[in-house]
Amino acid sequence: MGEVYGFLQYKRETAGYRQIQERLEDYKEIIYFLEENKLFTQGARCMECGIPYCHSIGCPSGNLIPEWNDYVSKGQWREAYERLEITNNFPEITGRICPALCEASCSLSINDAPVTIKQIELAIIEKAFAEDWVKAVPPQKESGKSIAIVGSGPAGLAAAQQLRRSGHTVTVFERNNEIGGILRYGIPDFKLDKGIIDRRLKILKEEGVRFETNALIGEDISADFLKRKHDIVLLTTGAHTPRSLPISGIDLDEIYYALDYLTDSNQFISGEKEAHQIISAKDKVVLVIGGGDTGSDCVGTANRQGAKKIYQFEIMPKPIEWNEPWNPQWPDWPQILRTSSSHEEGCERRWSVLTKKFMSRSVQVEEGHFCEVNWKKDSKGKMFMEEIPGTEFSLKVDMVLLATGFVHVEHSRLLEDLEIAIDQKGNIAVDETFMTNIPGVFAAGDSVKGASLVIHAIHQGREAANYINQYIQ
Ligand SMILES: Cc1cc2nc3c(=O)[nH]c(=O)nc-3n(C[C@H](O)[C@H](O)[C@H](O)COP(=O)(O)OP(=O)(O)OC[C@H]3O[C@@H](n4cnc5c(N)ncnc54)[C@H](O)[C@@H]3O)c2cc1C
Numbered sequence: 001m002g003e004v005y006g007f008l009q010y011k012r013e014t015a016g017y018r019q020i021q022e023r024l025e026d027y028k029e030i031i032y033f034l035e036e037n038k039l040f041t042q043g044a045r046c047m048e049c050g051i052p053y054c055h056s057i058g059c060p061s062g063n064l065i066p067e068w069n070d071y072v073s074k075g076q077w078r079e080a081y082e083r084l085e086i087t088n089n090f091p092e093i094t095g096r097i098c099p100a101l102c103e104a105s106c107s108l109s110i111n112d113a114p115v116t117i118k119q120i121e122l123a124i125i126e127k128a129f130a131e132d133w134v135k136a137v138p139p140q141k142e143s144g145k146s147i148a149i150v151g152s153g154p155a156g157l158a159a160a161q162q163l164r165r166s167g168h169t170v171t172v173f174e175r176n177n178e179i180g181g182i183l184r185y186g187i188p189d190f191k192l193d194k195g196i197i198d199r200r201l202k203i204l205k206e207e208g209v210r211f212e213t214n215a216l217i218g219e220d221i222s223a224d225f226l227k228r229k230h231d232i233v234l235l236t237t238g239a240h241t242p243r244s245l246p247i248s249g250i251d252l253d254e255i256y257y258a259l260d261y262l263t264d265s266n267q268f269i270s271g272e273k274e275a276h277q278i279i280s281a282k283d284k285v286v287l288v289i290g291g292g293d294t295g296s297d298c299v300g301t302a303n304r305q306g307a308k309k310i311y312q313f314e315i316m317p318k319p320i321e322w323n324e325p326w327n328p329q330w331p332d333w334p335q336i337l338r339t340s341s342s343h344e345e346g347c348e349r350r351w352s353v354l355t356k357k358f359m360s361r362s363v364q365v366e367e368g369h370f371c372e373v374n375w376k377k378d379s380k381g382k383m384f385m386e387e388i389p390g391t392e393f394s395l396k397v398d399m400v401l402l403a404t405g406f407v408h409v410e411h412s413r414l415l416e417d418l419e420i421a422i423d424q425k426g427n428i429a430v431d432e433t434f435m436t437n438i439p440g441v442f443a444a445g446d447s448v449k450g451a452s453l454v455i456h457a458i459h460q461g462r463e464a465a466n467y468i469n470q471y472i473q
């Protein structure tokens with residue numbers, strides 16, 4: 001709870017980011033950490049509201065937020081850490097990049113600024129690492145069961161840790177060079193330094209989790225072989241089928257999917273690729289299509305690469321601008337205009353813009369054609385758009401990044417050979433225990449839910465691990 005009237009005495013404080021000019025010169029993390037004395041008072045703002053919406057409605061993993069807030073306000077870091085690790089395998093990651101659904105549903109958000117839950121989460125886990133409290137917990141007893149996990153994103157890694165700690169032999173198979181899924185190859189370093197992933201992987205390895213990289217399951221290793229060799233297969237392959245635009249000129253050169261662009265950049269920073277091998281925005285006029293977080297990551301990356309000018313166009317209308325600290329749609333995640341740290345670094349944003357076609361006199365994109373649209377609701381409340389006559393415009397561009405989302409899991413040979421049923425959205429269909437239509441084959445994370453958030457993936461990985469444990473008893 002912190003202090004009884006802490007929320008009346010102390011104002012919300014956040015640590016903020018590095019100065020824009022300075023941070024644009026490198027790819028290092030942009031966050032600052034709150035000083036310890038400020039964390040005590042921030043924890044003390046937690047008000048014992050009785051029904052902690054942050055924990056029950058906000059955080060998908062049900063993090064025990066009021067409990068750690070209370071411990072932090074009293075300087076009891078060890079106890080705070082012990083509560084934190086009960087529900088979240090990787091708080092050092094969510095504490096950096098989670099959108100903090102919990103803060104939107106914090107009871108203080110009804111008419112005041114929420115508790116700085118995310119920064120407190122990060123402070124607890126970083127303190128725990130600094131104090132050497134984060135230790136490998138290898139199982140006391142081996143179960144003799146073998147589990148194959150396909151895909152090493154947060155869902156696969158959370159499940160791997162839980163299942164290994166239960167005594168099973170766990171092997172994580174990953175088609176890429178390195179472990180981490182989108183954490184490693186999608187999310188830019190300025191949001192998540194890759195050393196943070198490596199620090200955690202060291203612990204998983206000490207616990208006995210095995211990793212096989214450069215292993216494309218379904219091709220390099222057959223699905224049938226994997227299934228025969230292991231008691232359980234868990235699919236955590238993500239939702240990597242990108243959404244394209246069905247318009248003329250989409251196949252021109254210099255039009256890329258956002259994830260391909262971001263992966264190249266991350267591989268360059270880690271030394272996996274050289275400068276001449278990557279897609280680069282240097283000296284180019286860049287158009288990012290898609291106003292979401294992936295688009296924002298493209299903006300931040302293009303600015304660091306030295307783009308000449310960056311535009312970001314979104315087809316949906318501009319959300320309401322909201323400058324109050326409280327949540328107008330409490331306890332839900334509010335539909336308000338969000339300006340990310342990458343947007344602050346420079347880009348021109350527009351909303352309600354439909355991309356009509358791309359043109360060129362050569363093979364490389366030169367010009368985009370657009371128009372503005374009006375969004376309306378039909379009699380059933382379904383949104384539809386209408387082009388606004390006379391709003392057509394064109395733009396000279398050197399490079400286009402499609403950050404238009406992901407449609408579903410890849411319908412790969414792995415899924416075909418295993419004869420996995422797909423749901424209506426094109427993702428892996430599972431029952432309430434995360435088992436697919438094939439006995440002993442489970443699935444979790446974005447491959448089931450569709451493109452989502454890291455904390456959802458962690459939570460689903462943990463849930464699937466629980467049900468796998470029950471299944472193989
Ligand atoms: C650019 C970008 C930025 C994002 N930023 C944020 C953010 O700031 N905060 C947030 O909460 N969420 C963010 N997300 C969403 C988040 O990253 C995902 O929801 C999360 O990573 C999903 O985890 P996952 O484990 O289900 O799958 P993934 O992380 O996608 O991992 C799946 C892994 O499976 C591997 N794989 C697939 N098929 C095979 C196969 N046949 N054999 C072997 N390996 C295979 C893939 O190579 C991949 O490594 C972002 C997403 C993107 C694309």
Ligand code: SF4
Nearest residue numbers: 059094098100101102
């Ligand atoms: S994981 Fe996200 S929603 Fe959950 S407590 Fe942390 S910041 Fe909040």
